[in-house]
Amino acid sequence: MPSNILMPALSPTMEKGNLAKWLKKEGDxxxxxxxxxxxxxxxxxxxVEAVDEGVLARIVVPEGTQDVPVNELIGIIASEGEDPNAVSGGAGASTAAAAKQPSPAQQAAPAKPAAAAAAGAAPPAPGRPVAAPPSPPGAQAPSSPAARPTGNGASxxxxxxxxxxxxxxxxxGLDLARLTGSGPHGRIVERDIKAAVAGGGAKAAAPAPSA
Known part of the structure; x- marks a missing residue:
């Protein structure tokens, strides 16, 4: 299968270039x-360096051509055993040439903004929610330890x-308002009730008889 030689880009912003010279001729x-x-x-x-092997089957853009767009087909390399005369322009799916960068400094320069853009565009890693300690069904968690209300047990x-x-x-018959909880954030739990019953304290006042 023939391979295409495309007009390479010297930099990310390059759009056109001049094909100064062919160093190989058709049939080489x-x-x-x-x-x-x-x-x-x-x-x-x-x-421009070849990345495939074969025969330069066709020069599509002659040397000296000005303002050749990047990625424009400029030549075709035929595979080994393939008839160069039977190769038509644009038949190959692969690119047969790559630009040789003129200097390491020019090659490294575009990489810096690309790396910075990648770092800026990277979304923050999704955080996994931290599971809260399980609480009994129906229990109301306080917003803070200081938020535990006190009262006379009326409600x-x-x-x-x-x-x-x-x-x-x-x-x-215990008044919860008179008890001190030993659970998380001062919550009154079963052992607090048992301790109050054993101590005989915190009894709720008997309701007044209705008229």
Missing amino acids: EIKSGDVIAEIETDKATME GARLFASPLARRLAREA
């Missing part, structure tokens, strides 16, 4: 790494106690 044997042409811009001259809805502790307190 080409080896990988051979310099086959010279390309000129207003700033530099660079050599237990704002007291931080586990559902089991609330049930045991109701059965034992």
Whole structure:
């Protein structure tokens, strides 16, 4: 399968160049790494090296041509055993030549902004949520340890106690507002109720008889 020789780019901003000279002619044997042409811009001259092997089957753009667009087909290399005369322009899918950069400094220069752009465009790594300690169903977690309310037990809805502790307190007639919780963030838990029952304290006041 024939390979295309395309107009190379000297820099990322290069759009056109001049095909100064062909260093090979049609029918010449080409080896990988051979310099086959010279390309000129207003700033530099660079050599075009072959990356495939074969025969220079056709020169599409003659030397001396000005303002050849980058990636324009300029020549075709026929594969080994292939008839060079049977090769038509643009038949190959691969690129048979690469530009040889004139100097390491020019070659390294475009890499710096590219690396910076890649670093700036990289999205932050998605953070995995940190699992919070499990809490009993229905329990209300305080916003901070200082947020634990105090009261006289008239309404237990704002007291931080586990559902089991609330049930045991109701059965034992205990006033949760008078208890000090030993659970996380001062939450009243089962052992606090059992301790209060064993100590005989924190009994809730008996409701007044209705009229």
